[in-house]
Amino acid sequence: MKLSVVSTLYRSAPYIRDFCARVSAQARAFAGDDYEIILVNDGSPDDSLQLAISEHLADPHVVIVDLSRNFGHHKAMMTGLAHAEGEYVFLIDSDLEELPEWLESFARRMHEEKCDVVYGVQVERKGGRFEQVTGTWFYGLFRLVTGVALPRNVVTARLMSRRYMKSLVLHDEREFFIAGLWHLTGFDQRAEPVEKLSHSETTYTLGHKVSLLVNSITSFSSAPLVGIFYVGVTILVFALAYIAYAVYVRLTAATPVSGYTSLIASVWLLGGLMVSFMGVIGIYLSKVFVEAKRRPYSIVRDVFRRSA
Known part of the structure; x- marks a missing residue:
């Protein structure tokens, strides 16, 4: 043919x-x-x-x-x-x-x-x-x-x-x-x-x-999973830097760092990131689940x- x-x-x-x-x-x-x-x-x-x-x-x-x-x-x-x-x-x-x-x-x-x-x-x-x-x-x-x-x-x-x-x-x-x-x-x-x-x-x-x-x-591509790792590392670096700044202010100014609004915003930010990251991981897990069952892609x- x-x-x-x-x-x-x-x-x-x-x-x-x-x-x-x-x-x-x-x-x-x-x-x-x-x-x-x-x-x-x-x-x-x-x-x-x-x-x-x-x-x-x-x-x-x-x-x-x-x-x-x-x-x-x-x-x-x-x-x-x-x-x-x-x-x-x-x-x-x-x-x-x-x-x-x-x-x-x-x-x-x-x-x-x-x-x-x-x-x-x-x-x-x-x-x-x-x-x-x-x-x-x-x-x-x-x-x-x-x-x-x-x-x-x-x-x-x-x-x-x-x-x-x-x-x-x-x-x-x-x-x-x-x-x-x-x-x-x-x-x-x-x-x-x-x-x-x-x-x-x-x-x-x-x-x-x-x-x-x-x-x-x-x-x-597995790029989104790799991206989650780097975003997590970036957040960790900023969090550590903020903790160091708060300790420094507390020791030098003898007053705590104020900012209830920023605290709540941070909680919502981290919560949203965690849920979205879990969603990305869930998408990949669902694909692994589908592939593992080895169903034919057409009949x-x-x-x-x-x-x-």
Whole structure:
């Protein structure tokens, strides 16, 4: 198999037919008849699965991986990659905001530069002011906390060599940040500027973005735990310095250091820090708990694939 195209389905019914037609045209130009289109149904509540099965019956190149429920976009993508058999793997979203026609330019770049991955980055981040600002602080905070410089405004679409893809799916984590894994896997990766379309408003609220940031950082780095140690040491140094100052004043001025308000403020400060630190530790403990149980990150209910 020369090429595998992998995509996920969730509320994708309006796009499936057009997506399959356009992807098939690009795949045929790239690999002749030696390709497959893997659609992972991530527990979509609409009729995406039925439409995908219709595409499979009409075109045996279309492979359907039906998950038992909704596991999330990132886990569905990893499941699809695990089922890919191609020498090259083209990962792309099915909502047509990312163009199937990018395959041609990605393949040309990969051939010219002999690299393992060509991935898309937005020339200008799509969406309104909220989308652009939150995207900027997401990558900025991630880099500040973890020290890892992820490509900014990266999209899902990427063309990968099989050796890269096989290394990527070796990550057997239950809670993961897939953009971090793309970067962590290494190999020779090149960015291709693209213009992503926007068919609708983003469904990611500020709360969702904060949750994603917390999950991304704690899944990819232990920096917050190290940060807790240094903050604790800093507080200890200031506390010792204040104690020394209070003793000095008491011995020299023969009067105690006053300040009931500052005392209460200090108690609230330390109490808040302790609770927040316990919360950070709790997040990591919960991830250890999830990983220790070794539950599968997705469950496949059925696979529709043509016979060999």
